[in-house]
Amino acid sequence: MELPYFTGMATGASLIIAIGAQNAFVLTQGIKKQHRFLVALICSLMDAVLITLGVAGVGSLISQSPHLLSVAAGGGALFLFVYGLKNLLTALKPVEGLAETEHSETSRAQIVLTTLAITLLNPHVYLDTVVLLGSISSTYVGQSRYLFAGGAVSASFLWFFLLSYGAAVLAPLFNRTITWRILYSLIFLIMWRIAYSLLEFAGILDAMKSLF
Structure with a gap:
């Protein structure tokens, strides 16, 4: 009975650990030591909800609607x-402006809205949790299916809290302005890479090329 749980945990971990928009945001807030618990909790709870929806069969409905996936991919991109552009502009700020950004305190409401946006406006989150994990869970029946889902949810909670609080270890490296510039630049590149892949996935790039 334990095998589906650990299989779900391993599968969930393999999907969420890859560096993406959500992880980059959690890492940044962890380094700043701002609202770490809240950010990790929201990301974990959203994953839990989406994984539950996938196990309940919503993933198969989404995968059968290419138009819905395309619209979501375009909006997410x-x-x-x-x-990503916001992070690039932050990286290019003068030293004084960048220092203000490093130590500025973001309100709880802003953190909640930004975390929800980073999570729910990225179609990759739905593909990983609802579609992929939902599809894999369909290979199990009865209680085993829920054990698989529980393992995936556990992996999400463990990862986001470890990332959020573990990032504090890197804090000494970020006493230098250049380190923050590198981080914001990397986040910019990650965001635009994901945005490009979403446009490619939605077929929007092909449509744009046909116009020229």
């Missing part, structure tokens, strides 16, 4: 493009 736009959000990630803007968020």
Whole structure:
């Protein structure tokens, strides 16, 4: 009875540990030591909800609707493009402006909204949790299926809290302005890479190329 649980944990971990928009945001807040518990909790709870929906069969419905996936991918790409640009502009700020950004305290409401946006506006989250984990869980029946889901949810909670609080270990490295510039630049590249892959997935890039 334990095998499906640990299989779910291993599968969930393999999907969420890859560096993406959500992990980059959690890492940044962890280094700043701002609202770490809240950010990790929201990400974990959202994953738990999405994984539950996938196990309940919603993933198969989404995978059968290419139009819905395309719309979600286009919207997610736009959000990630803007968020990535914001990080690039931050990286290019003068030393004084960058220092203010490093130590500025973000309100609880802003953190909640940003975390929800980073999580729910990224179609990759749905593909990993609802579609992929939901599809894999369908190979189990009865209680084993829920054990698999429980393992995936456990992996999500463990990862986000470890990332959020473990990032504090890197804090001494970020006493230098250049380190923050590198981090924001890397986040910019990650966001735009994901945005590009989403546009490619949605077929929007092909449509744009056909116009020229």
